[in-house]
Amino acid sequence: MHDAIRKRKFNNLRALAPEHAPLLARYLDRRPEKFDVFVPVPSHPQRLRSRGFNQAELLASELSKIIESSMDSRLVIRVVNSPSQLQANSRDECWDNGQGDFKSVVSAKSLRILLVDDLETRDATMSACATALKDSGASSVVGIAVARTP
Numbered sequence: 001m002h003d004a005i006r007k008r009k010f011n012n013l014r015a016l017a018p019e020h021a022p023l024l025a026r027y028l029d030r031r032p033e034k035f036d037v038f039v040p041v042p043s044h045p046q047r048l049r050s051r052g053f054n055q056a057e058l059l060a061s062e063l064s065k066i067i068e069s070s071m072d073s074r075l076v077i078r079v080v081n082s083p084s085q086l087q088a089n090s091r092d093e094c095w096d097n098g099q100g101d102f103k104s105v106v107s108a109k110s111l112r113i114l115l116v117d118d119l120e121t122r123d124a125t126m127s128a129c130a131t132a133l134k135d136s137g138a139s140s141v142v143g144i145a146v147a148r149t150p
Helices: 002-010 017-029 045-051 055-067 091-098 124-135
Strands: 037-040 076-078 102-104 112-120 140-148
Touching (some): 017 055, 017 112, 017 140, 076 124, 112 124, 124 140
16 A cells, blocks of 8 residues: 555556545544545645645545545645655654644634545654644644555
8 A cells, every 4th residue: 555655646646546535435434523624735836846746635536526525725735845754764853844834824713624645654744734724723633544654
């Protein structure tokens, strides 16, 4: 799973999002939480231009179709182009890289948010993104990813 996600990210393979979204949908179906909106972890504009797509946004879009929920990629943006967490040598380095990378630009007041990413490295990205959404008024933020690095 980890290798498939890396290939999608770094080899311009977009076709895996429709395969991974049903896995997340089945998992969410067994959980009691309900969400108002799905929010993909954003890519920095420079990385988005380089890669051509945001893998988390593709996944969140597919997931929102399956669960029949809304997706909003405008609630939070990445303002710092930090190095990939996959390149970090330690958990501390990941946390240092990710803090302050995100900013909520639209009010998330009272929203129950499902934060969607493809690969969770060491929780730093999800945590920083969730903090920005909570600072913008979200009532809850729960993160989900297809896989986690070993």
